[in-house]
Amino acid sequence: MKKWLLxxxxxxxxxxxxxxxxxxxxAFHPWFPPLASKLGGxxxxxxxxxxxxxxxxMLVGHLFLSWFIVRFxxxxxxxxxxxxxxxxxxxxxxxxxxMAVSAEGGAMALxxxxxxxxxxxxxxxxxxxxxxxxxxxxxxxRYPGPDGVFGKTNPKLIxxxxxxxxxxxxxxxxxxxxxxxxMVLPVNHPAVIYLRSMDVIHSLDLPxxxxxxxxxxxxxxxxxxTPTKKGTYPIACSQICGRGHYLMQGKLKIVSYKxxxxxxxxxxKEVSGRGEKEGQExxxxx
Amino acid sequence: xxxxxxxxxxxxxxxxxxxxxxxxLAGSLLSLLMRLQLGWPGKYSFPVLDKIFPNGxxxxxxxxxxxxxxxxxxxxxxxxxxxxxxxxxxxxxxIPLMVGAEDMAFPFxxxxxxxxxxxxSIIMLGSLFxxxxxxxxxxxxxxxxxxxxxxxSGSGLGQxxxxxxxxxxIVSFTMGSLNFITTILQMRTKGMTFLRLPLxxxxxxxxxxxxxxxxxxxxxxxxxxxxDRHLGTSFxxxxxxxxxxxxxxxxxxxxxxxxxxxWFLGHPEVYVLxxxxxxxxxxxxxxxxxxxxxxxxxxxxxxxxISFLSLIVWGHHMFISGMxxxxxxxxxxxxxxxxxxxxxxxxxxxxxxxxxxxxxxxxMLFALGFLSTMGVGGLTGLFLGNAVSDIEMHNTxxxxxxxxxxxxxxxxxxxxxxxxxxxxxxxxxxxxETLGKIxxxxxxxxxxxxxxxxxxxxxxxxxxxxYDPTQYAFLKPLQPINLFISICAFLLFGSQLIFLFNxxxxxxxxxxxxxxxxxxxxxxxxxxSPPPHGNWKDSYPVVYRWAYDYEKGECVPQTVxxxx
Numbered sequence: 125m126k127k128w129l130l131x132x133x134x135x136x137x138x139x140x141x142x143x144x145x146x147x148x149x150x151a152f153h154p155w156f157p158p159l160a161s162k163l164g165g166x167x168x169x170x171x172x173x174x175x176x177x178x179x180x181x182m183l184v185g186h187l188f189l190s191w192f193i194v195r196f197x198x199x200x201x202x203x204x205x206x207x208x209x210x211x212x213x214x215x216x217x218x219x220x221x222x223m224a225v226s227a228e229g230g231a232m233a234l235x236x237x238x239x240x241x242x243x244x245x246x247x248x249x250x251x252x253x254x255x256x257x258x259x260x261x262x263x264x265x266r267y268p269g270p271d272g273v274f275g276k277t278n279p280k281l282i283x284x285x286x287x288x289x290x291x292x293x294x295x296x297x298x299x300x301x302x303x304x305x306x307m308v309l310p311v312n313h314p315a316v317i318y319l320r321s322m323d324v325i326h327s328l329d330l331p332x333x334x335x336x337x338x339x340x341x342x343x344x345x346x347x348x349x350t351p352t353k354k355g356t357y358p359i360a361c362s363q364i365c366g367r368g369h370y371l372m373q374g375k376l377k378i379v380s381y382k383x384x385x386x387x388x389x390x391x392x393k394e395v396s397g398r399g400e401k402e403g404q405e406x407x408x409x410x
Numbered sequence: 411x412x413x414x415x416x417x418x419x420x421x422x423x424x425x426x427x428x429x430x431x432x433x434x435l436a437g438s439l440l441s442l443l444m445r446l447q448l449g450w451p452g453k454y455s456f457p458v459l460d461k462i463f464p465n466g467x468x469x470x471x472x473x474x475x476x477x478x479x480x481x482x483x484x485x486x487x488x489x490x491x492x493x494x495x496x497x498x499x500x501x502x503x504x505i506p507l508m509v510g511a512e513d514m515a516f517p518f519x520x521x522x523x524x525x526x527x528x529x530x531s532i533i534m535l536g537s538l539f540x541x542x543x544x545x546x547x548x549x550x551x552x553x554x555x556x557x558x559x560x561x562x563s564g565s566g567l568g569q570x571x572x573x574x575x576x577x578x579x580i581v582s583f584t585m586g587s588l589n590f591i592t593t594i595l596q597m598r599t600k601g602m603t604f605l606r607l608p609l610x611x612x613x614x615x616x617x618x619x620x621x622x623x624x625x626x627x628x629x630x631x632x633x634x635x636x637x638d639r640h641l642g643t644s645f646x647x648x649x650x651x652x653x654x655x656x657x658x659x660x661x662x663x664x665x666x667x668x669x670x671x672x673w674f675l676g677h678p679e680v681y682v683l684x685x686x687x688x689x690x691x692x693x694x695x696x697x698x699x700x701x702x703x704x705x706x707x708x709x710x711x712x713x714x715x716i717s718f719l720s721l722i723v724w725g726h727h728m729f730i731s732g733m734x735x736x737x738x739x740x741x742x743x744x745x746x747x748x749x750x751x752x753x754x755x756x757x758x759x760x761x762x763x764x765x766x767x768x769x770x771x772x773x774m775l776f777a778l779g780f781l782s783t784m785g786v787g788g789l790t791g792l793f794l795g796n797a798v799s800d801i802e803m804h805n806t807x808x809x810x811x812x813x814x815x816x817x818x819x820x821x822x823x824x825x826x827x828x829x830x831x832x833x834x835x836x837x838x839x840x841x842x843e844t845l846g847k848i849x850x851x852x853x854x855x856x857x858x859x860x861x862x863x864x865x866x867x868x869x870x871x872x873x874x875x876x877y878d879p880t881q882y883a884f885l886k887p888l889q890p891i892n893l894f895i896s897i898c899a900f901l902l903f904g905s906q907l908i909f910l911f912n913x914x915x916x917x918x919x920x921x922x923x924x925x926x927x928x929x930x931x932x933x934x935x936x937x938x939s940p941p942p943h944g945n946w947k948d949s950y951p952v953v954y955r956w957a958y959d960y961e962k963g964e965c966v967p968q969t970v971x972x973x974x
Contacts, residue, residue, distance in 0.1 A: 128847060132770040135851065140782055143858040147865070155869030156802075157884055171799045178789045185760065185785050192763040193778070197770065202700040204765035205960040212705040215761060216712075216754045223753050227792055228746045235742070235798035242801075243735035260561065260654065279650040279657055289652075323653040324555040325665055327730070327805060331871040331884065336801050338731045341554055342648025342664050345732040358884050362805040362873040364481070364548045366555060366562040367474045370877040 133197045137190035144186045148179040157331040160357060160378065162350040164334035166238045173234055177226050247348035251314035254307065257288055258319070258326035258339040261368030263359055264288055265307045269299030269392060279322075301388075301395050305374035307359065309351055310384035316348040327363035330376060336362060351378040415525065417517035418943065422524050423503030424836065429524075429531060430495035434821070435910075436535060437487035438903055440480050447472050449896025451878040465541055474877040475563050478546035481875055482564070483538055485549030486572065489679065490579050491531050493817065496825045497686045498527075498586050501614050503836060505590055507934035508611050510599025510951045512944045515592040523585035530578035537571040545572035548875065550672055553646035553665050557638045560653045570639070573632045580625045587618035587625075599933075601953035606968065608932045608957040609703060612710055613689030616717045617682045623721060624678035631671035638663070669731055673724035681720040683817055684784070685713070687824025691759055691777040694827050697928045698774035699766025700965070702958030705758040712751035712758075719748045729797040730804055738797045745795035752788055756781070767963060771928070772846030773831035779854045780823035787815030790865065805875075808868020814861045822853060826909065833913075834927045838939045839920030845912040852905035859898040863891045931965040932957050 152175075159165060255266040255274055264287055268274045275297015281289035287304075290297040309315045319328055321339035329336045330349075337347045359374035379387065416422060443459070455470030466476035502520065506513055514520045537544040546564025547556035551572065559566045594615045598607075634645040642660070646668045649661030692703045703709070725733065725741030759781055768774070790812045793799045803809060826849075833841050870888050872879055879885040879892065926935040933951055934941075951969045959966040 128843075129770065132775070132847075136770075136775075136778065139851075139854060139858075140778075143855075143862065144782075144786070147858075147862045150866060151869070153866070155866055157871045167798055167802055170796065171793065171802055174792050174796065174799055178792055181789055182786055185756075186782060188760060189763075189778070189782060192760070193768065196699070196763055196766050197768040199767040202765060202767040202960065202963045204701055205962065207702060207704075207706065212708050212758075215757060216705065216708045219753050219757050220750045223750045227749045228743070231746055231792075231796045231798075232743070235796050236739070238798045239735065239739060239742075242798075243738070259652075279652050282652050282655070282657070323651060324558070324561050325552050329871075329873065334802050336730055336804055340665055340732045341651055343666075343732050358882060360871075360873060360882060364478060364552075364555070364875040366546070367478070369478070369875055370474065370879070370881055373882060 129197070133194060136193050140186045140190045140193075144182050148183060151175060151179065158353075159332065159334070160351055160353040160355065161333035161335070162352055163238065163241060164332075164349065166234075166241075167334040170231070170234050170238065173230060177230065181226075242347070247316045247346070248314045251316045251348060252309060253316050253318070254309070255318040255320065256307075256328060256339070258321040258328065258361070258365075259287070260323050260366050261361070261372035263305050263307075263328070263372070263374045265303045265305075265374075267301040267303075267388065267391075268296075269301055269395070271296055271299055274318075275300050282322075299392065299395060301391050303391075305359070306377075307374065308377045308379060308384060308387055310381040311351050311354050311378050313381060313384075314348055314350045316346060319345045319347060324365050325363050326361050326365050326372070329360040329362040330357065331360065332357045338363060354378050354380065415521055417513075417521045419502050419506050419514045419517065419520060420836075420941065420945075422520050423499050423501075425499075425524055426495050426502055426527070427499030427836075429528065430492050430499055433487055433491040433495065433531060433535075437484055437492055438906070440484040440487070440538075442900060442903055443472070444477065444480050444484065445896040445899040447477055447877065448879065449893045451880050463539070465539075465543065472877075475543050475546055477877040478548075478562070478875065479538070479544040479564050479568065482545045482548055482551075482572070483534065486545075486576070487534060488821070489549065489683070489817065490576070491527075491534060493683045493821050493825070494579075494583060494679075495527060496821070497614075497617070497683070498523075498583070500686065500690075500825075500828050500832070501586070501590050501618075504832065504934055505593050505611060505614060506597065507835075507937070507941060507945060508608055508932055509594060509597055510602055510933050510946075510953060511593060511597035512946065512950070514589050515597055516589050519585050520589050523582045523589065526578055526582035526585065530575045530582060533571050533575040533578070537568050537575070540568055540571075542566045542568060544568040550676065551635070551668075552672075553635060553638065553668050554651060554653065557635060557646055558651070558653050558658065559639070560656055570636070573636055577629050577632045580629050583621060583625055587622045590614055590618045591622065599950045599953060602933075602968075605707075606953055606956050608689075609692040609706065609709065610686065610689030612713060613685040613692075616713050617685035620678045620685075620717050620720055621682040624675050624682075627671055628675040631668060631675075635668065666728075666731060666733055669728050669733075670724070673727045674721075677724040677727065678720045680813070680817060681716060684820045684824075687780060687784070687820035687827075688755060688759065690824055690828045690831065691780050692762065693930075693932070694773045694777040694831050695759065695762045695766075696958050697831070697930045697965075698769040698771060698777075699763055700769075700963040701762075701766045701960050702956075703758065704761040704764065705754075706958070709755055709758050712754045715751040716748060716755070719744060719751070723748060723795075726795050726797075726800070729800045742795065742797040746792070749788070749792065749795070756785055756788060771830075772841065772843060772850060773827045773928075775847065775850040776823045776827035776830060779850065779857075780819055780827060782854075783815055783819035783823060783857065787812060787817075787819050790815060803868055805873055806868040807864045807872045807874065810874055811861050811864035811868060814864070818857070818861070822857060826850075826853075829913075831928070832934075833916070834923030835934055835939050835941070837917055837920075838923050839916050840923050840927065841916040841920060842912050845908055845915075849905060849908040849912065852908070853902065856898050856902040856905060860895055860902055863895055867891055926967075929965055931955070931959055931967050933968055936967050936969050
């Protein structure tokens with residue numbers, strides 16, 4: 125067992141210092157998907173603040189652990205046999221204050237304004253409105269059209285041609301634009317998403333915009349963000365939702381405001397063309 | 411027959427222990443199948459696996475539904491049927507011994523509790539071999555996915571079996587925890603005052619009190635889910651659901667109700683699982699530092715605070731579920747408040763090493779490993795307890811890494827520390843030290859190798875429950891990490907075989923264990939190894955001292971009168 129003592133005294137501290145240190149260095153690698161939203165930067169700040177706090181505590185804790193192992197591993201006899209109530213109280217109070225300030229205090233100071241902005245304060249009124257309805261395993265994206273109002277929907281009317289069940293008699297729904305797994309938004313302009321689900325719980329995950337919001341059936345949940353960079357970004361699902369969960373992805377294109385307007389007009393034309401045709405057919409059929 | 415349906419707490423304790431080991435083996439094999447898929451998605455086919463799971467591997471390639479079943483069953487089995495049951499095993503064996511009783515308070519209830527857990531385990535394991543899939547809605551079983559059979563093939567018979575298995579398990583756990591609590595409160599021997607109890611008994615008491623308060627609501631929730639599935643009710647189903655193009659005629663329910671009920675159990679559950687591991691670490695540290703633990707009273711108070719707070723923080727699993735954002739703020743504050751008493755406990759554990767004489771026997775090594783990994787697990791909770799950073803981390807591999815650093819840390823390091831520590835008492839044999847040390851070092855290094863990189867996957871945005879992450883362009887660059895994790899996971903499993911070999915080898919050929927091999931003061935070591943029927947040789951032990959009386963590195967057993 126003598127041989128083992130030496131191994132323990134060396135190997136334990138090496139492991140306890142090496143792995144957390146390596147991890148800490150690695151954690152500051154730019155892992156996050158490239159940031160492309162305004163408020164997302166604040167969320168990143170919160171994560172990085174927490175990361176710094178956690179890394180410091182983890183390293184200091186493991187340094188103490190390793191030091192204790194080396195220092196007291198060679199001891200012939202235990203030094204303390206009785207309790208030291210004063211030291212115990214001091215340490216507990218100290219740690220409590222430290223955690224209260226760093227974890228609770230830091231988080232409250234940094235997190236509350238972001239949380240408030242994201243969920244509690246209403247989004248800017250000029251924001252673009254988009255409705256996303258999750259369905260196994262697609263994202264149905266709806267723009268309200270020139271009138272700016274979403275048409276009523278009725279689940280009874282859902283069909284292959286009308287995946288959202290938009291009520292044909294509602295004039296607001298006539299110009300609604302419905303896309304599948306595809307969304308286009310202008311850069312530097314706030315966008316509000318009304319998130320719904322048709323069947324099971326999904327979760328809208330826009331990694332580059334730091335948006336992740338469950339789509340809970342029976343609810344319409346509002347979330348908003350301001351894209352800051354042009355490009356094509358993934359839309360992903362981050363809630364287990366059945367067989368096709370791993371395939372439930374879409375594309376979010378961020379373009380200039382001008383390009384967005386052009387794109388929207390082009391799409392709208394198709395909708396109104398189709399709408400007229402459907403309207404005529406509708407008149408014939410009864 | 412008398413042996414099988416024994417009412418002796420030691421027999422039941424061993425039965426629980428062996429059942430939980432078996433379930434651990436099954437659960438970890440499931441995780442290996444998952445790692446096989448994640449490391450090499452769609453690359454190879456395994457005709458052998460086709461023979462075992464003809465449904466899961468059609469043509470030797472895993473089906474996506476089967477992957478989700480694996481995720482679900484791995485989580486359920488490991489959390490409830492391995493870790494909870496392992497603690498039931500240790501609790502059953504050692505609570506009566508450590509408080510100085512001859513058996514549990516209700517021996518018949520004890521037997522019934524074990525024999526309710528057995529069918530629950532069989533139902534859970536059996537559902538894996540169903541021709542339709544096993545439950546595939548995650549261990550959280552969120553409806554409507556779990557409530558509507560159309561939504562997923564696993565939501566058929568598999569989900570029914572899952573619900574029944576869970577309900578039976580909770581019935582069993584409730585009987586067990588009532589028994590534990592009564593035994594600790596009522597069966598303490600003469601002189602065993604509350605403040606003379608060893609810390610591990612306290613942790614069992616708090617864990618079971620929390621469990622008793624938190625578990626039963628899930629039985630109610632499960633019954634409501636069964637009703638939603640078969641009786642056409644809509645507790646969890648809102649109106650206007652269209653599943654697979656099929657309109658459901660339900661109205662008025664909400665899935666949020668299930669989320670609340672589930673996490674009301676689900677969050678306290680993790681404390682139920684972690685407390686006894688902390689208790690064992692304190693116990694092992696005292697024995698192998700030859701001194702009392704640091705801050706006995708403060709640790710106790712912290713446990714009380716954690717237990718209370720653990721019951722009011724369940725909402726931190728639901729920050730982004732769409733519940734009221736003000737609730738999110740409350741749960742965020744309450745969750746971060748838990749870090750305060752929890753760090754006090756962890757720092758007391760660390761400070762217990764100060765001034766001691768460290769003896770690096772295998773149980774001590776595992777307890778040290780537990781301190782390190784649990785520390786990391788606890789700290790990384792700061793990312794998830796905070797509603798804002800949770801938006802970025804929710805349901806990514808960061809969460810997977812975090813709960814493996816807490817729960818698997820309690821399982822691998824806590825349960826193994828307990829096993830190496832108490833094996834001599836339970837089986838009357840010593841375990842092999844060299845094999846134990848090899849087991850420890852390989853486990854510790856591989857544990858870090860498997861679960862540390864998962865934090866990075868989480869930072870990179872990799873979602874949980876993904877059958878094939880390479881489908882996403884932004885996750886493709888992370889695939890080498892997945893490969894590395896998979897290889898290390900196989901090696902980690904391999905290193906557990908060393909433990910199994912050591913366990914059975916020592917059982918057959920181990921050195922005979924003395925009464926008190928680690929020279930501890932607590933009561934369980936003051937009787938023969940293994941203890942005789944009725945636990946005590948002639949009469950009940952009488953306690954005169956605190957559990958941790960040391961004089962010059964020599965411990966004084968609790969049964970030695972104060973004056974001598």
